[in-house]
Every structure is written in structure tokens, then in C-alpha cells.
Amino acid sequence: MSQEGEEEENDHLLFGGVDVVELAERYGTPLYITDENKIRDNFRSYKKAFETVDNDIYFAVKANGNLAILRILAQEGAGADVFSGGELQLVKLAGIPLDKVLFNGNSKSEEELRAAVESQVKVSVDSREELQTLSAVAVKMDEEAEIAMRVNPDVSPKVNPKIATGLRTSQFGIPYNEIIAAYEEAAKLPNIVIKGIHCHIGSQILDISVFKEATEKMMQLVEGLYERGIELEFVDLGGGLGISYQKEKEVAPTPKDLADMILPTFEAKMESLGSNLKLILEPGRSIVGPASILLSRVNTVKQAYKNFVAIDAGFNLFLRPVMYDAYHEVVVANKLNEQASVLSTVAGQVCESGDIIAKDRMLPPVKRGDFVAILDAGAYGFSMSSQYNVRPRCAEVLVHDGAVDLIRTKESVEDVIRTQVVPERLR
Ligand SMILES: *Cc1c(COP(=O)(O)O)cnc(C)c1O
16 A cells, blocks of 8 residues: 555655655654655645635644744745744744734734734734734734634534534634624724635535635625725635545545635636735645654554554654544555555554554554554644653654655653752652
8 A cells, every 4th residue: 555656665665755664763763754745746736726816825834833844835935824922933933924924813812912913914813802902902012913804604514523613603713794893893993904804614624615605605705895895905715625534435625626616706706896805725734734654663563352553653643543533544664565464453652542543454464663654644743742641752854855854853751841840848
């Protein structure tokens, strides 16, 4: 079971032209491995798909916050969607232009609002209360705050409820029927400059018809605003395009498919308004998801209730299976050509029965020391990692046409416990 575009040499998995078993020997395991070309290709396919309209692609930093990866995207011309003051700092370090950054979030601190205004990035306003706070912050700083309203469009993508963000019941955004009033309020508030409108309806969306519905609803709001003399510069339709985790069952929609779903409505409305709006999209998963694997080593194989293959990575490094019941393909990276003949369940090494990475899969016979690669691990992988069980986080490498760069060193136990303090009286 090899991935697209990959050839098998001996029986080791090649990723980005590099034998991953050699990477394991050189850098240790667990190890996140990212293919630079895949990231560039994925980004470019968005630019190509939307080239008929003025567009910007804002990478959703929470999907993968590695600086080297953000540098690659900056080189490609990406903007960024950030969700915290920390992510804002990260994109500055990566050299993403601040006029292509949108600061999102349903619970921004005043400090974060100040940082956004100070950095002159656009703020996606998530409530009318926040709108007033932002205005007050901007007045105090004697600066202007550029805004878009985060619309809750009340659409329902068929995805895991934990990642459906545009439901009427979700905590994100301003209710659809209050949006016009919120803009009218914003237009009167001091130091607030209205720039655009924003929504993000969910993640891992495979049935993309919901994007058409969202676009129609958003463009209807735009029209309503124009009728009231409120003009915009951009419409941001968020991210959410799904990828194919389960190759045999799921076909991933492409950015071109997304463009075909969005653009007719978007362009028709622009024409009827006689206005030229910029279209912004905020993909995260579809840019970085397929571009990384998590390589692990097998610690134990145990025939118990099931045939358990226990690896040296768990939900401390890779939360998605536990958090979202996510399916990820796994391959035995040093036995690619061996017959998949044993029903196996790949377990992590965290002290919880829920720490199962892959359930009931046919794998070649595995023994201690073999390598298991978890595929499509680049989105919400490392970025959701923790130090649970006092396990230091692992290293990351970037592969590029057969060459390798270290892009994150592994943590030490010292790193994990450094911030703890034992009071004098307990010593
Ligand atoms: C998470 C998020 C995204 C990215 O979603 P993907 O499914 O990874 O494309 C985009 N915009 C906002 C506001 C988000 O919260």
C-alpha cells in the first residue's frame, strides 16, 4: 500500500524521495516527516483553481504551526488565519505579510485585541460585545481596527459535530439574522473600519454542496449591506475542504471542485452589485494534511483480546483518532511488500484504554523494532500534541527532493518539567 507518487525501493516506505527507515535511524522515533513539495503543490492548486477572481489564501495556522512550514507558505504568497496571540507571533516570525492576516476567535482577550490592533491585522469580530470592546481598545490606542464580522450562517455540513462550526447552535460567530444590525452598529463606532465579512462552516467537509449554500447566504448578506450603503473589500468563506483519509472509501474534493461550487454564485453577485470583492479562503487541513506522516517504532506486539501492536507514539503526539474517531491509514514502513495477513490493532503508549491509533487493520506480521507510519498526519497532528505522561514531544523533519532538514528538535524531559515550581516549604 504505497502512497501516490511513491516508489518502493527494497521494501521501505519512501516519502518525499527519502527512505523513512533511514530517517528513523538518523533522527529517532517518533518523528513527524513533512514533504515540502506536497505543501507547495497543495497551495498552488488553490491559487490555480481560484485564479479567475481576485483572491488570497490564508493558511489556518492551527492546523500546523511549524515555522519552516509557515515559511514555505509565506514564500508561496499565503496569508494566515490566526486564532491566538501566539499564532500571530508565529506568522510574524514566518514573514507572512500582516495585511494578509485575519485574527479569529470566539474568546479573544483584551491583550489579544490590542496585539491585533497594534500589528494592524484584520480582526474577525465574533460578537457585538467584542465589537464594542475592540472599538474601545482602538480608541485608547489611537489606532484604527479593521474588521470583518464572523457570521454564523446556520449551515450543517455532514461532519463530526466537534468540527461543525457553522451550526446555529455553535459558539462561533454572530447569528445570521443579527449580522446587518451588527454592521450598522460597527459603522457608527469610533476607530472601527469595516473591511469584509467572514464565515467558516466546519472541517473535513467531503460533501461540498454546503459551500454553495454558505456562499449564497453570505452573498445575500453582502447585498443587504450594500443596500444600506455599507461596502466591503472582501468575502472570506473560511476553510474546511476535506481530504481522503480512507483511500478506498473517500474521494477528496479538490480546490477546483470547491471553486466550481463557490465561484458562480460569488461572481454573479459581484456583477449584480457592480463591485469587485476579494475572495479569501482559509484552508488548513487540505494544504498540510496529506503532506506529513508520523513515523513510529513498534515497542510490543501482544496477542491478547486482539493482536495489539503498541508503538512509541500515542495521543500525546497524535490526538485525532481519540478526539474525532478519525481514521488514518497505517503502513508497516519497513515491510511494504509483505502480505497484509494479520488483523492488528495499533495502540499508542499513553496510559488510557482509549489510546488506539488504528483499529482492526490487516497488516503484515509485525515485531518489535518494526516501523509503523501513520499517513496524512500533517493537519491537527503535531499542533494538537501534549506532554501527557511526561513524554517529551518528538522531532520533525522536512524532506525535499531526497534531501532532509531538521525543522524541530525533540524535547527533553527537562523541557517538560522546567516550568514547575516546588514551594520552599515542601522541599
Ligand atoms: C480551523 C479553521 C480553519 C481551517 O479549517 P480546515 O478544515 O483545516 O481547512 C479556517 N478558518 C477558521 C476560522 C478555522 O477555525
